[in-house]
Amino acid sequence: MAALAELLKGLAALSWPLVVLWALVYFRKPIAGFLQTLPETVRRMKSAEGLGMKVEMDRAEARLIETTETVIAAKLPPVVSTVPLLPATKIITFTEQKQQTDEERKGSLMTIYSSLQRKIRFIGNTMFGMPVRSQPEKVLAVLIEREMVSRSALTSYTTLRSLRNQVAHNWTNVDVSSEALDSARELLKFFDDLPRVRILIKECGLSIYKDSAGLIPYEAMTGVRIVAVSPNGVEGDSYVYPTKKNYYSGTEVTWEWEMNLEPQPMYFREINGRAVKAWDGSNLFSGRTLDEVEG
Numbered sequence: 001m002a003a004l005a006e007l008l009k010g011l012a013a014l015s016w017p018l019v020v021l022w023a024l025v026y027f028r029k030p031i032a033g034f035l036q037t038l039p040e041t042v043r044r045m046k047s048a049e050g051l052g053m054k055v056e057m058d059r060a061e062a063r064l065i066e067t068t069e070t071v072i073a074a075k076l077p078p079v080v081s082t083v084p085l086l087p088a089t090k091i092i093t094f095t096e097q098k099q100q101t102d103e104e105r106k107g108s109l110m111t112i113y114s115s116l117q118r119k120i121r122f123i124g125n126t127m128f129g130m131p132v133r134s135q136p137e138k139v140l141a142v143l144i145e146r147e148m149v150s151r152s153a154l155t156s157y158t159t160l161r162s163l164r165n166q167v168a169h170n171w172t173n174v175d176v177s178s179e180a181l182d183s184a185r186e187l188l189k190f191f192d193d194l195p196r197v198r199i200l201i202k203e204c205g206l207s208i209y210k211d212s213a214g215l216i217p218y219e220a221m222t223g224v225r226i227v228a229v230s231p232n233g234v235e236g237d238s239y240v241y242p243t244k245k246n247y248y249s250g251t252e253v254t255w256e257w258e259m260n261l262e263p264q265p266m267y268f269r270e271i272n273g274r275a276v277k278a279w280d281g282s283n284l285f286s287g288r289t290l291d292e293v294e295g
Contacts, residue, residue: 105176106167112184113164116157118293119191125254126199132254132293149194156187195231199255199287202227202238204247209267214275220244223268223278224285226253240268240278241285253287 100108117136124130124139140154160183166174206223210216224247227238247253266282267275 100178100181102175105178105181106171106174108181109164109167109176109184112181112188113160116160116184116188116191118290119188120157122254122290122293123191123194123196125256126252127196129255132256132288153190156183160184160187197231198229198252200227200229201225201247201249201251201253203240204249206240206268208240208242208278209269209275210264212265212267212275212277214267214269218242218266221284223266226285226287240266242266242282243285245286251289253289254293256285256287258284258286 120136120139121130121132121134124134124136124142125132128139128142130139130142136157137154140149140157143149144151144154163174163176163180167176201224203225204222206225208218208221208223210218221242221244223240224243224245225238225240228236230236244258265280266278268278269275
């Protein structure tokens with residue numbers, strides 16, 4: 001019995017090392033991962049200033065932000081899921097067949113930047129009712145807030161603006177690479193393809209009248225029928241407004257008005273010739289085309 005008791009005592013003494021050894025083998029991967037991240041964890045704890053007031057952003061947090069922006073961008077069709085930075089690896093190349101000179105590349109960059117400014121302002125006006133002269137950065141901030149583009153769109157624009165300013169203020173000493181020019185064109189194409197509401201001229205040059213019989217026409221004014229078209233091409237209700245400008249059917253325009261009210265009723269004729277009241281009073285529509293919007 002004494003011998004058996006000694007044997008059991010010896011086995012008990014050996015049991016905890018065996019258990020520890022088994023645990024080390026079984027949990028070797030999680031333990032190894034913990035040991036690898038331990039120095040980084042200690043570093044982050046040391047970098048804290050106050051109780052949660054400031055902690056350095058580590059790589060994992062940066063990846064989380066990047067992933068979040070990618071998810072936001074992916075809510076739209078693939079065409080708006082990637083906005084290249086400048087300079088960037090070309091996704092779609094727009095380089096001409098003949099090699100441009102440095103002077104030509106600079107000129108092209110200035111033209112592209114001006115077109116991009118107009119396009120972004122145009123989007124801000126037609127989609128959000130922002131003034132046409134709004135700063136593009138403010139329009140981009142709204143697009144980001146509405147989760148219609150990722151933050152890389154703003155980064156790309158400010159990078160292009162910086163390059164444009166360098167060229168404008170130091171033309172002789174600044175070079176524009178073909179890669180940078182291709183990226184600028186890609187950025188412009190991105191905003192050209194951005195799904196958005198469009199304000200279109202459906203009909204123009206309509207005769208408008210002061211009376212329900214359609215006998216007393218307005219002088220120096222015509223009617224223009226306007227329709228809003230959704231990103232997927234669905235037209236909303238159309239309305240006729242008075243204007244003093246000349247338009248072409250199918251033209252995309254901004255949502256702008258001359259604030260001089262015509263207080264009298266306005267009528268126009270349907271296709272069947274019947275006079276229909278459009279408004280009891282209306283301001284003059286003065287929407288501009290994309291080419292008319294200043295860059």
